[in-house]
Amino acid sequence: MIPRSSFNAFLEVIKSRRLPWEVSEINAIHSLQLIMRDSFQDTEDSDSKALKFIQQNDTERQGIDELSSVACEMVRLIETATIPIFGVDSAGLINGWNVKIAEMIGLQASDAMVKSYSLNQLHSRTF
Structure with a gap:
């Protein structure tokens, strides 16, 4: 079976075994995607200066802490998901x-x- 058709077969099995995602789960995933995208763009823009800037700026440090917290919550959500x-x-x-x-x-x-x-x-x- 070629990879595409095997994945389609996998999807058919999953469709009959899963519950629909809740709106809160979809919103959490979307929020994490946006946070991660912004975080990586900021890091790319400032290259090595980002580390110095984070050490000097409490606001950035709080942002990193918040990102870490959201990532931990996302991991918890995935681990406890009913799907x-x-x-x-x-x-x-x-x-x-x-x-x-x-x-x-x-x-x-x-x-x-x-x-x-x-x-x-x-x-x-x-x-």
């Missing part, structure tokens, strides 16, 4: 895995992360 969620890096390797996906696939997060399963390997374990 299966997994993250994939740019190389196609799994870098996030919640309890529901572990129940569905039958592979614990520690095993998925350590072995760096690709999506094709995940697909072969599922179907």
Whole structure:
């Protein structure tokens, strides 16, 4: 099975097993995306001066603390979600895995992360 069709098959299975996302969950994810995008753009613009500026400016320090807090809350939201969620890096390797996906696939997060399963390997374990 080619990767695109295997992913489509995976989506069909998931559609019948998941509940719709709540508005608060979607809003939290969107907010985190915006915060992360702004944070990375600020860092790119100021290059190495960003570290010195953060050390000198309490407002920036508070922003970093807030970003960290939001990121921790997002991790908690993903870990306690009632739907299966997994993250994939740019190389196609799994870098996030919640309890529901572990129940569905039958592979614990520690095993998925350590072995760096690709999506094709995940697909072969599922179907």
